[in-house]
Amino acid sequence: MAPTKRLEKLKLSTLLTFMRCHGGSSDDHLRIGTVGFSRVVYVNEPDRLEEEGFSYLLNEVSTTKYNLATFLPKSLFEQFRRVANFYFLVSGILALTPLAPYTAVSALAPLCVVIVATMAKEGVEDWRRKQQDHELNNRIVKVHRGNGHFEESKWKNIKVGDVIKVEKDNFFPADMILLSSNYPDGICYVETMNLDGETNLKIKQALKVTLDLHEDIKFREVRQTIKCEDPNANLYSFVGSMEWRGQQYPLSSLQLLLRDSKLRNTDYIYGAVIFTGHDTKVMQNATDPPSKRSKVEKKMDQIIYLLMSSLLMIALLGSVFFGIWTKEDLRDGELKRWYLRPDATTIFYDPKRAALASFFHLLTSLMLYSYFIPISLYISIEMVKILQALFINQDIRMYHEESDKPTHARTSNLNEELGMVDTILSDKTGTLTCNMMEFIKCSIAGTAYGQGVTEVERAMAMRKGARLDDDIENGDHKDKKNDNSPHVKGFNFKDQRIMDGKWVHEPNRVMIRDFFRLLAICHTCIAEIDENEKVSYEAESPDEAAFVIAARELGFEFYKRSLATIIVRERNPSQNVVEKRKYELLNMLEFSSSRSRMSVIVKEPEGRILLLSKGADRLLIALNGT
Structure with missing residues (x-):
């Protein structure tokens, strides 16, 4: 067996004062119970919240871009933001009319192939994000279930008011108030790298009145009421109060443990859940997955605009001359190009309505010259991006051996941006x-x-x-x-x-x-x-x-x-x-x-x-x- 370590249990909060967090002001604590400070948490009584009409979010989170209901409309909108796709959609619709010089199938089939292939790539990447969310939501943590007994439970089943026991080197599943730790003075060390990128440890400390809650059995009769601020995105401030045994005790960010931060150098801590799921501060700072477009794709749109302008000029020039010649086919009752029978023709070649015939000719020309714009360009770029993402995931030189973590390309939309870095801005030495x-x-x-x-x-x-x-x-x-x-x-x-x-x-x-x-x-x-x-x-x-x-x-x-x-x-x-x-x-x-x-x-x-x-x-x- 590996040698067990004994960690000296000292009252280190007296020594390690330089990491003290900033508490809220007394004026902020006076606002508890007003607008913006109305949250109520019954510690160790999560079911009481529902009985009294409080409805808080579940602890399950989702970072996906789509769901079953929104995938089709949102994905189609993303596809037709591309200029070429929209152009070929219009051409395909026109191909259903008598104006088309070819069948509608030959116009719509290539577009459908491109759209379906791109949507499939987006769907696979979003499915991978869903799998990562599933893994996160099903992590295990110990939750108090009564009589001083802690049972393992999934993150997604945690409720506001639950008492959680988190052990060393594990992440916090929700925003919690620190009640105690294995240290006699209730301090713990927290790594917030997932929140702010800092690897130096922060010190948190429980209130003195809860320091004796350092064993499972002592939570048998614990009943506390926490009143605090409503969910917000501020990571560095917290205002609240704890009512216990008839006394009120102020809470600050010194007692707040944030979701996705990690417990370090501390054997275990006990905490009371106050924010869950998308109410947590880290999720309040998260934004919906944006529709990212690379510089290459934007450049392609500019090239498509240029090609479309050239195509329009060619079609317009031909249509103008077509209208002039069509109008001259019938002049003073004489047939100039009698073999075209301009006296018995359709609207598309009617000399009496030459302007309208010229417009229809313009539409026909736009469809006829549509191959001037390469529809296969987008599908080729998508295939290249997929292959690039596979190579990135398998690149041994981008594998971090110490943490056993390979590179993972969550999306392939911005692969080419990695090769276009021309300026690196660094805030301090530790980043480098x-x-x-x-x-x-x-x-x-x-x-x-x-x-x-x-x-x-x-x-x-x-x-x-x-x-x-x-x-x-x-x-x-x-x-x-x-x-x-x-x-x-x-x-x-x-x-x-x-x-x-x-x-x-x-x-x-x-x-x-x-x-x-x-x-x-x-x-x-x-x-x-x-x-x-x-x-x-x-x-x-x-x-x-x-x-x-x-x-x-x-x-x-x-x-x-x-x-x-x-x-x-x-x-x-x-x-x-x-x-x-x-x-x-x-x-x-x-x-x-x-x-x-x-x-x-x-x-x-x-x-x-x-x-x-x-x-x-x-x-x-x-x-x-x-």
Whole structure:
């Protein structure tokens, strides 16, 4: 069996304050019960809502573009938005009249083939979306069914008022109010990557009055009433109140757990469902699947317009001359082209009604020259898009091995757009690095350590035509050939001057020691220790994890923390023994954008009190010089 991990149960909300959410104002709480703040939830009594006349949406969601009733009209509308399809539809209708120079079947059959093939492609892609919705709606979660007993239930069967138990690394099935967690102070860590793209963890915390609800049996007699805002699309605010045991307690976004966010670094949580299905905030932000048209398709429409204009000019010119010649067939009772019998003809060649005959000739010419516009162009493009989507789904170079996820083309309408990217706009470094941080280099007391090459340095060297590997032939390059040590995630540091305890021989060894002590102490990571005393870390951001891992690999291992102490296991290079140093945690100064740094005040075992800070280099260098 895999070694079980024991996670230290600490009151970390006191330490991890910099992730506190923004609560609603007191003025907003006064509006509860008015328009826009009228939602009522009876916790652990979902059937009571129906008895009192409240009608809330089911938790089943659908992201499909069509259903059985709307597929045919909506799909036909999409097809005839294309200029060529509409043109051939008009030509097909005219082919049913005596004006047509060919049979109606020859005009309508190709159009039907194109329309049916395209509609079939749209139907298959929408069916795949429906299958994904089916998989999502049938996920399993534990729901309280009375007497402290939790049963597994499908997401789609969850009702407003249900009490849900969500376990580690699972998604929240609906918008919920956090009641408790496995931590004594009711905090939990949430990943909102599916909502806002952020991979750093957010901290949520339950109200103090519900902290004792941390076991299944304790929900046997729980009855609460939650009054809150109506469903809206604002992900970052929430206003509500909880009535329990005759007391009112304000609720804010600090207690709100959103659908499609994931529980991380927490064994389990209990929550009360307040919004379900399309009432949830993530679905309130969702829009109906748009009718997307690529640049190639829009360009094709422009070309079709040009071809239609040319066709119209040719047909119009021919019709004008036809009208002139038809009118001259009968002049002053004389037959000019007597062999056409203009005196006994139909309206289509009647010299007495030459203008009308010219108009009918125009319609006939438009049908006769319709092959000037290639109807097979659209079906060819559709077939190419389908094949492209298949190749994308099977492309091994677009497969993410760590998460075991291949590329999935949900729609093939915009395949060609992937090859037309000319500008990439990025908001911050984490977006470019996929939040995968590695400790490669550092500078201590003015001396640079680390012989590795970053991707930025390598890219700049390639742009300038230089070869970095030649420059480090005596250093990192040879070390890589001879180094058979396993790779540690987050640590890619190579420098024989300070590795393996050799830092004690450096002239600035005291500063090197203090530097790595700072990395082992000044953070908010949580240590997970397995039965073999092997330590791993759970961090809110990948850069913090990389710093702590680097300190551990270089002999300064963050081992344990409590509310008042931090224990670091340091390797003494001279005696080759590991010593435990206990630091008394006096205070932690939270990180903020205005301070651009995080600080801790600790007391060493020797009695010295230290202020340790890490943050933006420009700010810390300026502070160090004052």
